[in-house]
Amino acid sequence: MLLVFARSNDPQCMAFADAVYRLNLSCYYATSDEDTRIAYIARSHSIVIIDTRSSKHLDGMALCRSPLQLVHFFLLLFFTGR
Numbered sequence: 158m159l160l161v162f163a164r165s166n167d168p169q170c171m172a173f174a175d176a177v178y179r180l181n182l183s184c185y186y187a188t189s190d191e192d193t194r195i196a197y198i199a200r201s202h203s204i205v206i207i208d209t210r211s212s213k214h215l216d217g218m219a220l221c222r223s224p225l226q227l228v229h230f231f232l233l234l235f236f237t238g239r
Contacts, residue, residue, distance in 0.1 A: 159202040161187045163214035173206060193220055
């Protein structure tokens with residue numbers, strides 16, 4: 158699973174990471190658009206969760222429209238507030 162958050166110490170990111178750990182799955186982090194592309198190309202993650210609360214740091218829609226859409230399944234979750 159690839160978690161894309163502006164900060165890896167974000168409470169929601171940590172909650173996802175804890176859930177992934179409990180499921181005994183591999184978890185990778187990316188904190189920028191470029192890090193996301195590099196991590197995705199390197200591993201072709203089945204599940205990618207992108208935090209779109211702050212478009213200043215990450216552009217979730219641009220990542221989804223990028224040529225990386227070579228997977229059979231892509232999960233995008235939008236966090237729109239509290």
